[in-house]
Amino acid sequence: MFEYCANPDSLEGFFWLSCYVTTPKHMSFYVSFLVVMFLLALAAPLAMAFGFLGAIASRSSKSFIKIIGKGYLAMIRGIPDIVFFLFIPIALDQAFEFLRHKILCPEVTEAIRQGNDFVVCKAAKLPLSTASEWVHDVYGFSLALLAFGFVFGAFTGNVLSGAMAAVPKSQLETGAAFGFSSKQIFKRILVPQMWIYALPGLSNLWMILIKATPLLFLLGIEDIVYWAKELGGMKTGVYEYSHPDWRAWYFGILMIFYLLLTYVSQLFLDRLSSKLSMGQDTMAGKAL
Amino acid sequence: MSCYQTILDYGLRSIGYGERLLPKSDITLCEQLVLIGSGMIWNIYFAILALLFGFLFSTILALGKNSNFLLFNKPSRVFIFIFRGSPLFIQFFFAYELFVILPKLGFDMDWGFITVTVETRWLTKAWLGALIVLFFNTSAYTAEIFYGALRAVPSKDIEAADSFGFNDRKKFRRIIWPTMLRLAWPAYTNEAIFLFHATTLVFFTGFPAWQQKGDAIYYASYFADKTYNPFVPYPIVGLYFILFTLLIIGLFSLVNKRLNKHLLPSERSTLKIRLNLIR
Numbered sequence: 299m300f301e302y303c304a305n306p307d308s309l310e311g312f313f314w315l316s317c318y319v320t321t322p323k324h325m326s327f328y329v330s331f332l333v334v335m336f337l338l339a340l341a342a343p344l345a346m347a348f349g350f351l352g353a354i355a356s357r358s359s360k361s362f363i364k365i366i367g368k369g370y371l372a373m374i375r376g377i378p379d380i381v382f383f384l385f386i387p388i389a390l391d392q393a394f395e396f397l398r399h400k401i402l403c404p405e406v407t408e409a410i411r412q413g414n415d416f417v418v419c420k421a422a423k424l425p426l427s428t429a430s431e432w433v434h435d436v437y438g439f440s441l442a443l444l445a446f447g448f449v450f451g452a453f454t455g456n457v458l459s460g461a462m463a464a465v466p467k468s469q470l471e472t473g474a475a476f477g478f479s480s481k482q483i484f485k486r487i488l489v490p491q492m493w494i495y496a497l498p499g500l501s502n503l504w505m506i507l508i509k510a511t512p513l514l515f516l517l518g519i520e521d522i523v524y525w526a527k528e529l530g531g532m533k534t535g536v537y538e539y540s541h542p543d544w545r546a547w548y549f550g551i552l553m554i555f556y557l558l559l560t561y562v563s564q565l566f567l568d569r570l571s572s573k574l575s576m577g578q579d580t581m582a583g584k585a586l
Numbered sequence: 587m588s589c590y591q592t593i594l595d596y597g598l599r600s601i602g603y604g605e606r607l608l609p610k611s612d613i614t615l616c617e618q619l620v621l622i623g624s625g626m627i628w629n630i631y632f633a634i635l636a637l638l639f640g641f642l643f644s645t646i647l648a649l650g651k652n653s654n655f656l657l658f659n660k661p662s663r664v665f666i667f668i669f670r671g672s673p674l675f676i677q678f679f680f681a682y683e684l685f686v687i688l689p690k691l692g693f694d695m696d697w698g699f700i701t702v703t704v705e706t707r708w709l710t711k712a713w714l715g716a717l718i719v720l721f722f723n724t725s726a727y728t729a730e731i732f733y734g735a736l737r738a739v740p741s742k743d744i745e746a747a748d749s750f751g752f753n754d755r756k757k758f759r760r761i762i763w764p765t766m767l768r769l770a771w772p773a774y775t776n777e778a779i780f781l782f783h784a785t786t787l788v789f790f791t792g793f794p795a796w797q798q799k800g801d802a803i804y805y806a807s808y809f810a811d812k813t814y815n816p817f818v819p820y821p822i823v824g825l826y827f828i829l830f831t832l833l834i835i836g837l838f839s840l841v842n843k844r845l846n847k848h849l850l851p852s853e854r855s856t857l858k859i860r861l862n863l864i865r
Contacts, residue, residue, distance in 0.1 A: 377823075377827050377828060378784075379783070380786045380787060380803065381806075381823050381827070384803070384820065389816055392816075411815070509674070510673070511673070512675040513675060515675075523676070523679065526679070543686065545683040549676060549680035550680060553668075553672045553676055553680055557668065557672050560672070
């Protein structure tokens, strides 16, 4: 990075450190913090969409859709979510490859599951074996993102369906009395009013989503946990910058990063909640 | 090989008894069921001990957060903030790496009748190191629940105790603590389920599964890797966890009944199973 970094062996103290923290690998480490933020920015709306659909489905009048919706919201309660994080990316990957196999190579008649192997034709592989490195990265990240969206969608769905149930019945009946169709009641009365009831649950979920991001590591993404392990490990004299086992310090930095993130989020959410409570006929609203 | 033989071979595999080698090829459903079930021993071990110690420690922390005494209040707040504000996953990694760089020492603990050598390298093993992290983590979460309940104890109850001339100690033991527990119990039930599910993280972090002695999800991911078929082992783990979650709910609702015994039926609080979320 700096010019005096050309010969790391001759450096001491501050200069050594300034060169050490600007190596290309450290740059990847810093970028991975952005990856975490990026995941948060994408997973939150995705989970919202999944959750909204789940909540609507669980209130549907068609019993088939209702069962699917309720099942989706309920499954997350008894089973550790990490099971889903491990299961969904593999299952999705296999589902995609299975579909592509059926469409792209109909001439292959051999079974896909052969004992302990999952065999699809070359053209059906995802991503293609000829694809470049970044395609693999993007594909892996997308699978992880879908897993986050799916799991947190179920959480969000629970919060939203609770919030929908909390909107006073008389409000909805007023809509019906004015001759609103059930679609109009949903759009004009139920959805606008449910947010204040959903807010505590949603802000709780946001904090939990932040704290779930290191699970990216389990999904094989080169995230902050990966880099902390990689960079912190003992570097012998073979390396340009040799140092003993510093993993504890690197993970300490991650701890501080997450504590800051949750702290700032908490401040922001507290402010938002007091803003939304303004003018409401609740204890929080009257206290303002 | 019959399924009975498999149970003999792998039933206690996760704690080191029975067959040494894990099944490698021609994996049967029975083997998956038994080995994953065997792994549940670790999940239950972590959950029970962490909850037990955490229950005691969190009461102290909750009192600390509620205390006016600065030297007691501040450390409690900081402890709760650190363990609730950062991911458990990172806590495991951080603690493990800290334990690794600790000097390797042995202390002789002389308890009169028996001398036990306590070694710091035990901390790098999951059975102690991960247990400590889980213990601290659940203590922080539970303390926050208890703190909330402590603040919600009706002032009338305390005034009644005062007018009966209870001293501070008796007031806490007879009035404040039982009421706090009663108010906190539904949320605490959730926390217990939550912690039980969090035990699945242990062997995915720094803590190594020595001689392939791991928990349920460790074996499940082993099978998913070997058979390249996630549709069998993960549902099995899910099934086991649902069963034990129901068991926890059953046990905790017994306690809940006892805590609410003196109240009118309309005033009793019922357990409501709420979300279980990653911490």
